[in-house]
Amino acid sequence: MAVDITTSVPQKSSLAGSLLRGNAAQRILAFAALIILFVVFSLASPNFLQFNNIIGILLATAVNGVLALGVTFVITTGGIDLSIGTVMSFSAVMTAVFITFWGLPTPVGILGGILTGAVAGFLNGLVIAKLRIPPFIATLGVMYVAKGLALIISGLRPIYFNDAPDFRPVAMGSVIGAIVPGLEIPNAVLILFGAAAIAGFILNRTVLGRYTFALGSNEEATRLSGVNVDRWKIAIYTLCGLFSGLGGVLMAARLNSAQPALGQGYELDAIAAVVIGGTSLAGGEGTILGTIIGAFVMSVLVNGLRILSVPQEWQTVVTGAIIIVAVYIDIIRRRR
Amino acid sequence: MTDVLVLMEGIEKSFPGVHALSQCQFELRAGEVHALVGENGAGKSTLMKILAGVYSKDAGRIFYRGREVDIPNPRAAQLLGISMIHQELNLMPHLTVAQNIFIGREPRQRIPFVLDDKRINEQTRALLDRLHLKLDPRTKVADLTVAKQQMVEIAKALSFNSEVLIMDEPTAALTEAEIAELFRIIRQLRENGVGIVYISHRLDELKQISDRVTVMRDGRYIDTVETAQTTADQIIKMMVGRTIYEVMPELRDEPYSETVLRVSNLNRGRTLKNVSFELKRGEILGFAGLMGAGRTEVARAIFGADPVDSMDMWVMGRKVQISSPADAVAHGIGYLSEDRKRYGLTLSMDVEDNVVLGSMKRFLNALGIIKRSDTRVTVEEYVKSLAIRTPSIHQQVKNLSGGNQQKVVIAKWLTANTDILIFDEPTRGIDVGAKSEIYKLLNELARNGKSIIMISSELPEILRMSHRIIVMCEGRITGELTAAEATQEKIMRLATQREDTTTSPTEPVYA
Numbered sequence: 065m066a067v068d069i070t071t072s073v074p075q076k077s078s079l080a081g082s083l084l085r086g087n088a089a090q091r092i093l094a095f096a097a098l099i100i101l102f103v104v105f106s107l108a109s110p111n112f113l114q115f116n117n118i119i120g121i122l123l124a125t126a127v128n129g130v131l132a133l134g135v136t137f138v139i140t141t142g143g144i145d146l147s148i149g150t151v152m153s154f155s156a157v158m159t160a161v162f163i164t165f166w167g168l169p170t171p172v173g174i175l176g177g178i179l180t181g182a183v184a185g186f187l188n189g190l191v192i193a194k195l196r197i198p199p200f201i202a203t204l205g206v207m208y209v210a211k212g213l214a215l216i217i218s219g220l221r222p223i224y225f226n227d228a229p230d231f232r233p234v235a236m237g238s239v240i241g242a243i244v245p246g247l248e249i250p251n252a253v254l255i256l257f258g259a260a261a262i263a264g265f266i267l268n269r270t271v272l273g274r275y276t277f278a279l280g281s282n283e284e285a286t287r288l289s290g291v292n293v294d295r296w297k298i299a300i301y302t303l304c305g306l307f308s309g310l311g312g313v314l315m316a317a318r319l320n321s322a323q324p325a326l327g328q329g330y331e332l333d334a335i336a337a338v339v340i341g342g343t344s345l346a347g348g349e350g351t352i353l354g355t356i357i358g359a360f361v362m363s364v365l366v367n368g369l370r371i372l373s374v375p376q377e378w379q380t381v382v383t384g385a386i387i388i389v390a391v392y393i394d395i396i397r398r399r400r
Numbered sequence: 401m402t403d404v405l406v407l408m409e410g411i412e413k414s415f416p417g418v419h420a421l422s423q424c425q426f427e428l429r430a431g432e433v434h435a436l437v438g439e440n441g442a443g444k445s446t447l448m449k450i451l452a453g454v455y456s457k458d459a460g461r462i463f464y465r466g467r468e469v470d471i472p473n474p475r476a477a478q479l480l481g482i483s484m485i486h487q488e489l490n491l492m493p494h495l496t497v498a499q500n501i502f503i504g505r506e507p508r509q510r511i512p513f514v515l516d517d518k519r520i521n522e523q524t525r526a527l528l529d530r531l532h533l534k535l536d537p538r539t540k541v542a543d544l545t546v547a548k549q550q551m552v553e554i555a556k557a558l559s560f561n562s563e564v565l566i567m568d569e570p571t572a573a574l575t576e577a578e579i580a581e582l583f584r585i586i587r588q589l590r591e592n593g594v595g596i597v598y599i600s601h602r603l604d605e606l607k608q609i610s611d612r613v614t615v616m617r618d619g620r621y622i623d624t625v626e627t628a629q630t631t632a633d634q635i636i637k638m639m640v641g642r643t644i645y646e647v648m649p650e651l652r653d654e655p656y657s658e659t660v661l662r663v664s665n666l667n668r669g670r671t672l673k674n675v676s677f678e679l680k681r682g683e684i685l686g687f688a689g690l691m692g693a694g695r696t697e698v699a700r701a702i703f704g705a706d707p708v709d710s711m712d713m714w715v716m717g718r719k720v721q722i723s724s725p726a727d728a729v730a731h732g733i734g735y736l737s738e739d740r741k742r743y744g745l746t747l748s749m750d751v752e753d754n755v756v757l758g759s760m761k762r763f764l765n766a767l768g769i770i771k772r773s774d775t776r777v778t779v780e781e782y783v784k785s786l787a788i789r790t791p792s793i794h795q796q797v798k799n800l801s802g803g804n805q806q807k808v809v810i811a812k813w814l815t816a817n818t819d820i821l822i823f824d825e826p827t828r829g830i831d832v833g834a835k836s837e838i839y840k841l842l843n844e845l846a847r848n849g850k851s852i853i854m855i856s857s858e859l860p861e862i863l864r865m866s867h868r869i870i871v872m873c874e875g876r877i878t879g880e881l882t883a884a885e886a887t888q889e890k891i892m893r894l895a896t897q898r899e900d901t902t903t904s905p906t907e908p909v910y911a
Contacts, residue, residue, distance in 0.1 A: 270513040271506055274495075278503055281492035288454065288490050290475035291504040348494035 093393060094341055094357045097386075098364060105368035112371050119249065121360070121367045126235070126252035127152070127311050127318070129359040131334035132341075133263040134185075134307025136355045137300050139338050140267075141279040142347025143192070143199035145301065146331050148308040150211040151184040153327030155312025157214045160223035160322035163231060170230045177316070178309035184210055185305015189298030211328060218324040225320050235317035252314050256356075259310060264352040266303070276300055280347025336383070337362050340390040361386070403430040404466070405564055405595040406451065406482075411460035413446055420446045424460070424621045426614060428564060428595040433586060435598045435606045435627065438616035438639055444599045445487065447616070448566045451597075452484035453477035475504075483557030484566040487599075489549050491541045498524035498537035501556040527555050531585055547578035554585060565589065566597040571605060575691055583609050603632045615639055639833070649684065649865055649883050650843045656680035656867070660851045661733075661820055662714040663702060669709065671697050673875045679820065679851050684842060686866025687855040689895045694875040695855045696738075699822045702853075703735040704728045715820070729758065734813035736806070738825035738855075744809040747798035751790050752779045754797050754808050759816040782811035786841060803834025810841065821845065822853040827861065839865060859888045873897050 105112040131148050138145045159177030162168045168176070184206060191202040225231045234251060241248035267273035275296040278286040287293045311330075316322045341358030343350035362383060369379045406428040413421040421443045428434050436444045449455045451462065453471040462469055464480055471477050477484070491500050498520045499506075507519045524537035533551050541549055550570060557565050567586075571579045586596060586609060598610055606613055606627060613630065615622040615638040622638050657680070664676035672694050679685050687695040700706045702713065704722040713720055715731045722728050728735070737743035745754055756763055756775045763775045779793045788807045790800055797808055806826065813821060826842065827835045842865060846852055856862050862869060869881040871894035879894035 269515055271508070271515060272513060274499065274503075274506060274515060277494055278492045278499075281494040282490065285490035285492055286503065288474050288486070289504040290473075290478055348492070 094354060094361060094390070097340075097390075098357055098361050101361065101364045101368060105364070105371065108368075109371045112368060117367065117371070119253075121363050122253040122256075123250050123318070124367065125359050125363040126250075126256045127315050128330065128333050128337060128362065129256045129356060130259050130307055130311040130314060131330060132337040132355045132359050133259055133352065134304035134311075135331070135334050136263070136338050136341075136343055136350050136352060137267065137273075137276050138199070138304045139335070139343050139345060140276050140347060140350030141297065141300055142283070142345075143297075143301075144335070144345075145185075145188060145203045145304050146200065147184065147188060147203040147206040147210055148304065148311070148334055149327040149330035149332075150207050150214065151181050151305060151308040151327070152312040152315060152330055153322070153324055154184065154210040154214040155181040155309040156316035156322040156326075157218045157223065157312075157324050159313050159316050160225065161217060163228045164223055164225055167227075170228050170234070173228075173231075174234065174313050177313045178306060181309020181312060182302050182306040185302040185308065186298060188305065189301030192301065193294035193297040207328075207331070214324040214327070218322065220324065222321045222323050225316070225322075232317055232320045235314050252318060255310070255314060259307065260352055260356050263307075267350070267352055272296065272299060272303070277348060277350075280344075280349070282348075333362065334359075336387045339387060339394075342394065344394065345391075358390075404428070405430050405464065407463040407466075408447070408451065409461055411447060411450060411462075412458045413443075413450060413455060414458055419619060421450075421457075421619045424616070424619070426451075426621070427624070428597060430563065430595050431590055431593045432611040433590055433596045433598055433609050435600060435610035435613045436616065437600065437603070437606065437613060437635060438622075442616040442639070443619040444616055445568055446619075448484060448568065448597060448599065451477070451564075452482055452566055454484070478560045478562075481561060481563040482566070483560055483562040483564070485550070485553045485557055485568060485570060487568040489546070489553060491549055491552060493542035494540065496538050496540055497528075497535055497544075497552050497555075500541055500552060501527065501537075501559050523559075524555070527559055531555055531558070531588070545578075547574050547581070550574065550578075550582065551585070558589070562594065564595050564597070566599070568599045570598070571600065571602060579605070603635060606635070607632065649863075649867055650847075651867055651883060652682055652847075656683050659714075660716055661702075663698075664712045666698065666701055666711040667709040668697065668701060668706070668875075671875050672701065672708070675872075675875075675877055677870055677877065677880075679853060681851055682846050682849055684846050684852045684854055684865055684867050686862040686869040687853060687872065688859065688862045688869055688891050689857075689872035691857065692874075693872040693895065695872055696824055697875070698872070699735055699824055699853065699855060702728065703733060703822065705735070729816060729818070732817060732819040733822070734816065734818035734820070735822045736809050736813065736824060736826065738828050740802075740805055740809055740829075744812075745797050745805060748796055750794045750796055751783065751788065751800075751808055752776065752793040755779045755782060755793075755811045755815055758812055778815060779811070782814065786811055787837065801834065802830040803837060806830060806834075806838055807841065810845075819849075820851050820853070822855070824855045825857065826854060827856075827858075859891060862886075862891065863888065871895050 111117060131152060135145050135148055155177045158180040159173050162176040163170055163173035188203050188206050191197050191205070192199050235255070237251050238248045239251055239254065267276060275286065275291060278291065279293065279297065283293060315326070337358035338355050339345065339358070340361050341351065341354030341356070343354060365383060365386060366379050369382060404427060406426070408424065408426040411421050411424040424443065424447050426447060436448065438444050446455065450457045451471065453474045453476050456472060462471060469480060471480070471482070492503065495503070498517070501524050502520045507516045508514060509516045521537040528535050528537065531551070531554070533555065535548060535551065541552060544552065570582060574582065589596060600606060610627045612624055613627050613635060614624040615635060617639060659678050660681050661679040666672055666675040675698055687698070689695050697706065701708045701711060702722065704724045704727050713722060715733070720731055722731070725735070741747060746757065752775055756779065760770065763771050765771050776793065782788070783790065783793060786807045788811065789804050797805055800808065823842070827838050830838060842852060842854070854865055863886055866886070867883055869883070869886050869891065870877055871879045871881070871891055873895050878897040881890060
């Protein structure tokens with residue numbers, strides 16, 4: 065019975081098995097779903113593949129996508145952030161305060177708006193890491209706080225950016241269109257992809273990303289390895305808040321106004337995108353590409369159903385069903 | 401080689417409600433393997449967690465290389481050169497081997513916060529080569545066997561250039577071959593002057609690997625002895641403060657005539673092949689075999705927990721169809737998993753609720769409300785008759801020791817009127833003293849007419865308890881032995897009887 069355990073035994077695996085394991089699989093499934101949606105909708109309606117409609121889809125994905133990028137980090141740690149929707153509208157309101165009320169230059173106002181989100185995220189992290197309040201509760205609290213503050217500061221009314229004509233183009237202008245006439249892809253879309261590239265780099269190549277996975281995989285082991293878990297948790301929630309702040313700026317620029325009552329519900333859309341993209345709510349697994357695909361699945365679905373004149377109520381029903389199917393596939397995959 | 405690396409003295413530690421350590425001492429020299437033994441709750445892990453900076457001591461002093469030191473957190477311990485491999489492995493399954501080893505001190509590139517994974521893979525490879533471990537640094541830890549994960553933990557500990565390595569029950573989940581590999585590495589480290597603390601329940605291992613043994617009992621230091629000059633019995637005596645070994649199974653005087661369970665033609669893919677056997681009233685039927693022989697799978701099949709390809713089953717002579725655990729329970733069959741905490745108990749509920757959980761229906765009044773007075777009486781009876789040591793029936797089960805948790809599970813099945821009890825590794829994670837109590841309890845249950853299937857990987861346990869022994873290998877029953885004829889050698893021979901040798905049983909390939 066001389067068994068040398070030091071020689072690696074090759075892992076038994078079929079092609080199908082390896083495709084279904086790991087989050088590459090979920091990405092492929094989500095990507096396949098996206099393609100199927102594209103094919104079905106373009107066959108069903110000639111309007112779907114129109115350039116303007118595709119731009120509309122991209123634009124509609126921008127805000128939800130940016131929010132989803134941030135919350136991907138939090139979900140990968142095994143946490144959750146319910147505050148991103150209202151923090152987004154709070155950040156939008158603060159951007160308006162900086163630019164419209166205080167008359168600060170637009171870039172400064174934008175930076176202020178993004179930092180507002182970061183501060184809210186920092187607060188989430190602080191409550192979770194130091195007061196040891198579960199993320200669900202902590203961010204639920206901050207969700208209400210941000211919602212209330214947005215309403216108080218705005219006086220319950222939308223704030224318009226009429227005095228800052230350079231603000232709306234931040235999302236709705238087209239740098240590409242200026243260079244390549246006819247290819248009027250809005251800046252918001254560029255910002256989404258830029259933010260995704262940065263998020264991907266942070267998640268995969270930096271210490272912060274490494275600890276994001278480590279925390280989600282085994283928090284106690286990470287702590288016992290000498291990592292300052294509290295500090296990195298706060299950093300991760302702050303990063304998530306920062307993305308919410310960016311989402312707020314994009315939202316405000318797109319509507320040319322800060323709508324204080326708009327944000328609630330966005331957090332669930334973002335979480336849904338992350339989940340469809342294969343990030344595990346149990347933590348330890350997550351990809352930026354998956355999240356982006358997930359966000360597109362949601363907006364393509366809504367857009368396509370609208371083009372087919374499916375009433376909005378039914379769009380919501382279908383979205384819900386898709387989320388359940390996506391998570392169920394994830395569970396089946398995990399059982400193997 | 402008698403440099404004293406670590407000296408701990410007068411260590412005190414209390415947790416809410418428990419005085420865990422009182423006036424404990426410990427000495428570790430360079431280049432020795434120092435075994436730390438004691439029953440569960442004796443304080444071994446607690447003492448070592450203080451040394452590793454996981455817990456802080458209430459009083460006492462720690463000297464490292466003659467200098468008094470303060471170890472407030474795991475990082476401080478690591479910087480001194482003290483690493484601990486915890487009982488529950490502390491790895492991040494989603495990260496790679498290299499990422500796990502360098503967690504918390506990743507080499508960075510010149511740009512702040514940006515990782516240099518190429519470098520950690522190279523450094524990890526060098527480290528693994530030093531240990532003669534053939535592992536790819538880029539493998540995800542989740543894809544490794546438990547034994548290899550353990551090796552990763554050791555590599556991680558050594559990457560701190562540790563001079564002190566504490567291993568808490570390192571062999572609990574390993575096979576014989578894997579243990580041999582672990583011991584090879586431990587000996588290699590010892591030669592390099594590392595001081596190793598080896599916490600274990602398995603006394604036979606101590607003889608093989610340790611130089612000295614320190615015994616603890618009830619949070620106190622008992623003695624430190626040279627392994628070579630001490631017998632296992634002496635160590636056990638120090639651990640429990642009493643002698644406990646009785647050797648032969650308690651056979652019944654009257655014949656085992658009544659068949660309570662008959663299983664035949666049990667097949668399940670490649671894991672179970674044509675398994676057939678009978679269980680008699682009042683019998684303890686031992687199931688022996690190596691890991692993966694299919695014993696647990698038989699139990700789960702009988703209990704309806706896994707689907708099977710075919711199975712004919714009779715309970716009390718009546719043919720039954722079992723397709724779910726609920727069916728099995730209805731026919732009086734209970735299964736006590738080796739993983740009590742996951743499958744046997746709801747840890748945060750109290751003793752009372754755990755015991756009646758499976759038979760709630762019996763305790764409901766006409767309105768469907770639980771009759772608390774009835775449950776209390778029943779549970780208190782069992783606490784007394786099974787000698788469950790708990791302050792009250794309202795104690796949360798997670799606060800009980802392993803042995804007492806096992807008794808709670810037994811009480812649960814007895815409350816459910818179970819006649820056939822399947823014990824899967826009944827004493828896993830239970831300390832020596834409590835083991836004999838569980839044995840006594842099993843004997844008593846058999847005497848009172850319960851029928852017991854006992855799956856165990858510990859041959860002494862099989863030999864000591866079983867009235868009859870069935871041995872399995874690769875999903876087949878390869879033999880049956882009576883208590884009188886069974887020996888360790890005979891069981892091992894049957895347990896390694898691979899399929900192609902069954903035609904000539906006189907010439908076993910593995911002798």
